[in-house]
Amino acid sequence: MAGSNHTASRGYDIIGDIHGCANTLARLLEQMGYSKVNGVYQHRRRQAVFIGDIIDRGPRIREALHLVRNMVERGSARIVMGNHEYNALGYCTRARAGSGKTWLREHTPRHDRLIRETLDQFEAHPHEWNDFLEWFYTIPLFIDEDDFRAVHACWDGKLIEQFKQVQGGACIDEDFLHASAAIDSFAGQVMDTLLRGTDLRLPQGMKIKGRDGYVREFFRTKFWADNPHSYADVVFQPDPLPPE
Ligand SMILES: [Mn+2]
CATH class of the missing domain: 3.60.21 (Purple Acid Phosphatase; chain A, domain 2)
Known part of the structure; x- marks a missing residue:
């Protein structure tokens, strides 16, 4: 070259x-x-x-x-x-x-x-x-x-x-x-x-309906999160998790 x-x-x-x-x-x-x-x-x-x-x-x-x-x-x-x-x-x-x-x-x-x-x-x-x-x-x-x-x-x-x-x-x-x-x-x-990337299954059979109308049982995760404690610490996607 x-x-x-x-x-x-x-x-x-x-x-x-x-x-x-x-x-x-x-x-x-x-x-x-x-x-x-x-x-x-x-x-x-x-x-x-x-x-x-x-x-x-x-x-x-x-x-x-x-x-x-x-x-x-x-x-x-x-x-x-x-x-x-x-x-x-x-x-x-x-x-x-x-x-x-x-x-x-x-x-x-x-x-x-x-x-x-x-x-x-x-x-x-x-x-x-x-x-x-x-x-x-x-x-x-x-x-x-x-x-x-x-x-x-x-x-x-x-x-x-x-x-x-x-x-x-x-x-x-x-x-x-x-x-x-x-x-x-x-x-x-x-x-x-x-x-x-990586994902996790939602607990207890929960589902998320995305903005596109598609129903998911998994959510994308931040595999780079340091010392996460809750799902909120690792969620990495436009659609929010169920509040509960
Ligand atoms: Mn991509």
Whole structure:
């Protein structure tokens, strides 16, 4: 790589969930001193690290994907996978015969809604979308280097070591994607923990109805909480727990 003698002292800019906000991302990069060279953002001394969730929700998902992928391919950025890219792979992959499902991630109204903006914005560009789906397989779940680590949701050292043994790297393949559809399998636990984080079951069969109308028996937790005593100390999600 050009300028590799600077790599050791190179700084990282960690950039979280873009969710289709390509213009905001471009402004952010410019504010941080990145500029376009041959149409791709780069920085002389720094590298962006995208920690996943480029797609869904926002108005310019295609543009965000092109911007990020171009930077990754140029070497001016790195990326790890978010749960939204993982969900898109499952949603767009047919289940295998005998699984009792049509799609790996079933096309329920809730799943449809979560990916709707992405599919709408790619509606006239199906080949491009398929190409991005292929690209998602090349996105590592984690970056693990001597002095630097990155993951979308939760770093679980034991799962990551096991994953490296099984997969021989940091990427999933189609077999692993299929295996991960069973949440209690090793593959399911890897994807759920690394990409979604940790959760706890509510006590005594309680349920929460979220703002999206979806009823949950689990809530997301802060695995980084120090010395927690109550559920309130570890709750980490937009929807509040039942007051009791
Ligand atoms: Mn996420």
